[in-house]
Amino acid sequence: MTDLSDLYQEVILDHNRRPRNFRTMQGPTHKAEGHNPLCGDRLSLFLDVEDGIVRDAAFQGTGCAISRASASLMTDTVKGLPLDEVRGIFERFHRMITTPPDQAVEDLGKLSVLAGVRQFPVRVKCASLAWHTLKAALESKQVVSTE
Amino acid sequence: MTSSVAPPPRGFDVGRIRADFPILRRTVRGRPLVYLDNAATTQKPQAVIDAISRYYTEINANVHRGVHQLSELATEAFEEAREKVRRFFNAQDGRGIVFTRNATESINLVAHAFGSSRVGRGDEVLISAMEHHSNIVPWQMLCGRTGASLRVAPIDDRGELRLDELDRLISDRTKLVAVSHMSNALGTINPVEEIAGIARRRGARVLVDGSQAAYHMPVDVQALGCDFYAATGHKLYGPMGIGVLYASADAMEQMEPFLGGGDMISSVTFEKSTWNEPPHKFEAGTPDVAGAVGLGAALDYVTSIGLRAIASHEQELLEYATRALETMEGVRLIGTARRKASILSFVMDGVHPHDIGTVVDREGIAIRTGHHCAQPVMDRFGVPATARASIAMYNTRADIDALMAALSRVRQLFG
Numbered sequence: 001m002t003d004l005s006d007l008y009q010e011v012i013l014d015h016n017r018r019p020r021n022f023r024t025m026q027g028p029t030h031k032a033e034g035h036n037p038l039c040g041d042r043l044s045l046f047l048d049v050e051d052g053i054v055r056d057a058a059f060q061g062t063g064c065a066i067s068r069a070s071a072s073l074m075t076d077t078v079k080g081l082p083l084d085e086v087r088g089i090f091e092r093f094h095r096m097i098t099t100p101p102d103q104a105v106e107d108l109g110k111l112s113v114l115a116g117v118r119q120f121p122v123r124v125k126c127a128s129l130a131w132h133t134l135k136a137a138l139e140s141k142q143v144v145s146t147e
Numbered sequence: 148m149t150s151s152v153a154p155p156p157r158g159f160d161v162g163r164i165r166a167d168f169p170i171l172r173r174t175v176r177g178r179p180l181v182y183l184d185n186a187a188t189t190q191k192p193q194a195v196i197d198a199i200s201r202y203y204t205e206i207n208a209n210v211h212r213g214v215h216q217l218s219e220l221a222t223e224a225f226e227e228a229r230e231k232v233r234r235f236f237n238a239q240d241g242r243g244i245v246f247t248r249n250a251t252e253s254i255n256l257v258a259h260a261f262g263s264s265r266v267g268r269g270d271e272v273l274i275s276a277m278e279h280h281s282n283i284v285p286w287q288m289l290c291g292r293t294g295a296s297l298r299v300a301p302i303d304d305r306g307e308l309r310l311d312e313l314d315r316l317i318s319d320r321t322k323l324v325a326v327s328h329m330s331n332a333l334g335t336i337n338p339v340e341e342i343a344g345i346a347r348r349r350g351a352r353v354l355v356d357g358s359q360a361a362y363h364m365p366v367d368v369q370a371l372g373c374d375f376y377a378a379t380g381h382k383l384y385g386p387m388g389i390g391v392l393y394a395s396a397d398a399m400e401q402m403e404p405f406l407g408g409g410d411m412i413s414s415v416t417f418e419k420s421t422w423n424e425p426p427h428k429f430e431a432g433t434p435d436v437a438g439a440v441g442l443g444a445a446l447d448y449v450t451s452i453g454l455r456a457i458a459s460h461e462q463e464l465l466e467y468a469t470r471a472l473e474t475m476e477g478v479r480l481i482g483t484a485r486r487k488a489s490i491l492s493f494v495m496d497g498v499h500p501h502d503i504g505t506v507v508d509r510e511g512i513a514i515r516t517g518h519h520c521a522q523p524v525m526d527r528f529g530v531p532a533t534a535r536a537s538i539a540m541y542n543t544r545a546d547i548d549a550l551m552a553a554l555s556r557v558r559q560l561f562g
Contacts, residue, residue: 004509008502008560017497017562038501040518040531062531064499065561120505 034133178511198444228443268294328360333482334490385445389438
C-alpha cells in the first residue's frame, strides 16, 4: 500500500506553493512550450545559455503540484551547469521516474523527492513534462506534448 | 421534472438498488468503492451482465442472415432490443432507431449521412458553447469538407445557454442546430423543446446529444421535437460499445448511407448497389448484438426503477452535495444553472484538480479530473481543468460525505 506522502513530500509541497524561477525571461536563447492534455498542464520554459553553460532558467504556466514542483526543482538544478551535464541529468532523471517502483534507483539529490511518482503511474507524465520541455528547448523544438 | 426537490418517492430503495450492482461491493485501495464518475460511465446491474452472458451462452449467431434457429433467435433478440430503445425514447417507429457504437458515432453518422448531402458551401451549422468535443469536431470536419461554417451560441456565467443569442445566430442558411440535452462538464439541462421550436421556424434540423441526459430524466423525442437524438449505452447502465441514433422519418428520408458493407444493401453488383431500408441502411456489417441485448436489459432495469424516481433521488443528492461544497472554503462550483442534474464540477484555490483526483482516489473515491472533453467550456470559465463528481441512481449521502471528508484532507495537505 503506497502512501500519499510518498508522492506529496514536503519538498514537493513547498516547491508547489513557492515555485522557484517562476517568471518569464527577456530574450532567452532557448524557449519551448510543454503541454499535457490529460490534466491541461501548460508550461513555458526559458533558458539563457552562454558559452555552453545554462546561465539562467525560468518557467511559467499552470499545472498540478507534481509538474510545478518538478519544473521548479529542474530549473534550480540546471542553472550553472554545462549543456552536456544537463543532457546527462535529463537521462538520469528520466530513468529514475520510469524505473519500476520495486527496483532501486540512483540518488539524484533533491531531485530524488520525485522518485515517489513511480508508484502513481498516471502521474509520471506530470513529473516529466518540464524535462521533456527542457529537452525540446535545447533541441529548439517549439512545442512538446507528453501525449 | 428535475428542477424541484421532492422527497425520494416511496418504493425507491437505494439499498436494494446498490445490491443489484456487484461492483459496488468491491473495495478500492482497501476502502469501499465510492463511485462518483458516472458522467464518464455508469456501473452495470447484474441483470445487464447476465443478459450479455446469456446471449453468448444460449443464442449467439449472426443476425439478418441464415435460416437456422440460432440466427432467428439472435435476430429476434436484436430487434427486440431495438423495440425497447424505441419505447424508452418514445420514437414513432423502430425504423427510426439505428444502433451505433456510441453517441460519438451517432453524431458522426448524421454529419456524414445527412450533413454531406444537405449541408453545402455557404450553409451554417450552429452548436452551443457547452458542447462535448464529440458534438464539435464532427461538425468542424463537415464544415471543412463542404465549405459550410460553424457558428457557436454562447453561454452565460451560470453555464446556461443564451437562447436570445441562439435565436439571433440562426439564419436561413442554418441547416442544422446541434446541442447537448445536458452538459457533461456543467450539468446544465438545455431547453431542447424551445431550441427545436426556434430551429424549426427557420427550417433548420435539430440534433440533440443525449449522452448525459438519457439516464437522468425521461426523454420523449417526439415531445422534444428534434430530428436526431444521439445516446450511448454505457451511460445508461448498459454495456460499452453500443449506442443509438434516433432519426425522425422525415429526416431519415434525407439521409444517404454512412458506412458501406453487408446488411445495409438491398442488392449488389459490380456496377451498382441499392440500399436496404432504414434502419438497416445505416447498420453496415455485423452489429454488437450482445451489446444491444445488454442495452435492452439496462433499459428494462432503468424503467423498472423509473426515471422520475431516479431523477428525484439524484436531485436531492445534488442539492445536498452542492450545499456542502458551497460551504467549503476556497471551492468554486463551475456550472450553477438553474436547471441542472447530477454534475458537480469544481475548482479549489491553490490545488490543481489532478492533485484532488489523486488524493481522493487514495480514499477509494472515483471522480473525474481534467477538461472533460470540453476544452471550450474550460476556456469560457478561465480554468485549465476542473474536478467533477457526478451522481447516479445508486449513490447515497454517505458517498457525498466521503467525498467531502476527502476534500478536507486535500485542503489540509495543500494548505
